Amino acid sequence: MSGKVKTNAMRRLDAAKIPYEIKEYVPDENDLSGVNIASQIGLDPAMVFKTLVTRGDKTGITVFCIPADLEIDLKAAAGATGNKRLEMLHTSELLATVGYVRGACSPIGMKKNFPVYIDRSALDHEKITVSSGMKGMQLLVRTEKLIEFIGAKLCAVTTKR
Numbered sequence: 001m002s003g004k005v006k007t008n009a010m011r012r013l014d015a016a017k018i019p020y021e022i023k024e025y026v027p028d029e030n031d032l033s034g035v036n037i038a039s040q041i042g043l044d045p046a047m048v049f050k051t052l053v054t055r056g057d058k059t060g061i062t063v064f065c066i067p068a069d070l071e072i073d074l075k076a077a078a079g080a081t082g083n084k085r086l087e088m089l090h091t092s093e094l095l096a097t098v099g100y101v102r103g104a105c106s107p108i109g110m111k112k113n114f115p116v117y118i119d120r121s122a123l124d125h126e127k128i129t130v131s132s133g134m135k136g137m138q139l140l141v142r143t144e145k146l147i148e149f150i151g152a153k154l155c156a157v158t159t160k161r
Contacts, residue, residue: 007133008099008109013141018149020139027103027135034068041129041138045069046121048129048138051105053098053114056083061097065107065118065130070158077157080117099133106133107150116152123154 006014013020025040038045045068052064052072062081066072078086091102099111107116107130122128122143129138130146147154 005134005137007106007137009106009131009133009139012109013139013149016149018141018145020141022132023129023138023140024136025138029103037138038068043129043140047125047127049118049122051100051107051131053089053094053105054086055089056081057085058083059115061089061112061114062086063098063105063107063110063114063116064155064157065116065122065152066158067119067121069161070119071161073157073159076159077117077155080153080155080157081115100131101135104131104133104135106131106139107152108139108146109133113151116150117155117157118147118152119158120154120156121158122147 023041025037034048034050035045038048048068049065050068054062056062074086095101127140128143129140132139
């Protein structure tokens, strides 16, 4: 799969000369969880970051990248972004809004440069994975390079499952 396919996220990283490693897995429509993906690619779920798209009452679309084994605390996330309320963007709106589908949202190469927040725990790892923008592939990237490239802000907005 990876030898033939270049996603928008990969093209953006290539253009910026940011190295990455492709980690392939078998997508399971019944279990799109990052924990399932982490198991398949042999990484700690704390290194596999899922991308969540939200809509704030004041700022509009905001993107969060959090470890696969944690949940987003919407109240804390709202506070971190200057909103009173945040809600998850409905899956039917994802493709038109960010250019990706559920289970394949990447913080790299979205339709617009939405604000991106990455959980502070990413700094505990030299590299983390994010979606390639296509089900079946994760991109393993140096954490600091990713944060700098997408202009992400660090935050603490997660809670245990």
